[in-house]
Structure formats: structure tokens, C-alpha cells
Amino acid sequence: MVFCERLSRLVERASIWLGGFLLMLNISDIVMGVTLRSLAGAAPIWTEEVARFSMVWMELIGAAAAFSNGDQMSIDFVVMKLPPRVQMLCRFFSVCVQTVVLGALIWLGTRNVMGSWKMKTMALGVPKAVPLMAVPIGMGMFLAALLLKRRGEKRA
Numbered sequence: 001m002v003f004c005e006r007l008s009r010l011v012e013r014a015s016i017w018l019g020g021f022l023l024m025l026n027i028s029d030i031v032m033g034v035t036l037r038s039l040a041g042a043a044p045i046w047t048e049e050v051a052r053f054s055m056v057w058m059e060l061i062g063a064a065a066a067f068s069n070g071d072q073m074s075i076d077f078v079v080m081k082l083p084p085r086v087q088m089l090c091r092f093f094s095v096c097v098q099t100v101v102l103g104a105l106i107w108l109g110t111r112n113v114m115g116s117w118k119m120k121t122m123a124l125g126v127p128k129a130v131p132l133m134a135v136p137i138g139m140g141m142f143l144a145a146l147l148l149k150r151r152g153e154k155r156a
Contacts, residue, residue, distance in 0.1 A: 008148035012068040015141055019062030026054040046123040053131040060138025064145040095146065102143040109135030 033047035066072050079090045113136060116128040 015065035022054045022058035049123040057134040060134045064141035105139040106136045
């Protein structure tokens with residue numbers, strides 16, 4: 001149990017720090033682009049690409065931290081009215097559905113990444129696989145947070 005709690009905190013902290021870094025990168029890039037457009041009349045073309053890619057990475061990496069802190073959207077008022085055993089069954093079913101969906105996203109995201117190494121982005125010229133890796137990595141972190149949190153709840 002101690003190992004799972006430590007691993008869960010590690011995933012949460014990594015998600016928070018990476019998401020925070022990407023947020024700062026995104027804001028800095030947008031401010032730089034806007035400032036250059038205002039002062040010089042144009043901004044480098046790559047600023048739009050960096051802003052878009054950092055936003056996608058930030059959202060998908062940050063999902064694990066949001067889940068760990070209970071900040072995800074959840075509509076559970078109906079479940080709370082049910083008897084305890086039915087609530088437990090609903091939670092189990094919810095975790096099963098989430099695990100299947102996240103597993104599918106990881107699998108399909110990985111396949112998409114594998115097929116996109118030869119294509120390059122227009123402005124930065126990096127392989128398209130780099131921004132696409134946000135899906136399997138972010139959803140992998142989310143799945144780890146989900147399973148570690150549920151394992152910790154079972155033991156508690």
C-alpha cells in the first residue's frame with residue numbers, strides 16, 4: 001500500500017509539474033507572439049504551433065493531476081441516493097468503463113504515433129509524432145492515477 005501511495009503521489013506531482021511548465025511555456029509563447037505582432041507587425045510562424053502543441057500536452061498531462069485531486073467533472077447525485085452496495089457496483093462499473101476507454105486511447109494513440117514519425121509539422125519541422133505522443137503519455141498517466149487511486153481506496 002505504501003508503494004502504491006508513493007507511486008500515486010509521483011504520478012500526481014509529475015502531472016502537476018509538467019502541466020505547470022507547459023502552462024508557463026504556453027503563456028510565454030502567446031505573450032511573445034502578441035507582443036511581436038504589435039511591435040513588429042508579424043510574429044514568427046512557429047509561435048502558433050508551439051502554443052497549440054503546448055496547450056494539447058498541458059491538457060492531457062494535467063488530466064492525471066486533476067483526477068488525483070478530484071477536480072474532474074462528475075455527475076454522481078443519482079449514485080449517492082442508491083443503497084451502499086449498488087453505489088459500490090456503480091463505482092466498479094465506472095472504473096471498468098474508464099479503464100477500457102483509457103486503454104483504447106493509449107492503444108490507438110500509440111498506433112497513431114508510430115505511423116507519423118516521417119511526417120513533419122509545417123513551422124517547427126519536428127515529427128508529427130512529437131505532439132501526438134501527448135495522447136498515449138497523458139492517458140497512460142491518467143490510467144495510472146485511476147488504478148492507483150482505486151487500489152488505495154480498496155485498502156483503506
